[in-house]
Amino acid sequence: MMYLHNKNNMRHFCITNKKKQKTSIFIFDQWIFWHIVIIVLLVIIFILPGSHVISLFGDFICGILPFR
Numbered sequence: 001m002m003y004l005h006n007k008n009n010m011r012h013f014c015i016t017n018k019k020k021q022k023t024s025i026f027i028f029d030q031w032i033f034w035h036i037v038i039i040v041l042l043v044i045i046f047i048l049p050g051s052h053v054i055s056l057f058g059d060f061i062c063g064i065l066p067f068r
Helices: 007-046 052-064
Strands: none
């Protein structure tokens, strides 16, 4: 249990709580961001190669990268 002896301790306790809350929100935002990035990459790789622009872009990338 936490005992508050004076106002300085209480102010410090409130500041640390705010910092923890901001950090957790930042981590949550990053978590959502990486899921969106992964979903977009999967859509580009698996669903869009039928379109002409993406297949041209894929041929261009395959010409640059020597993995064939």
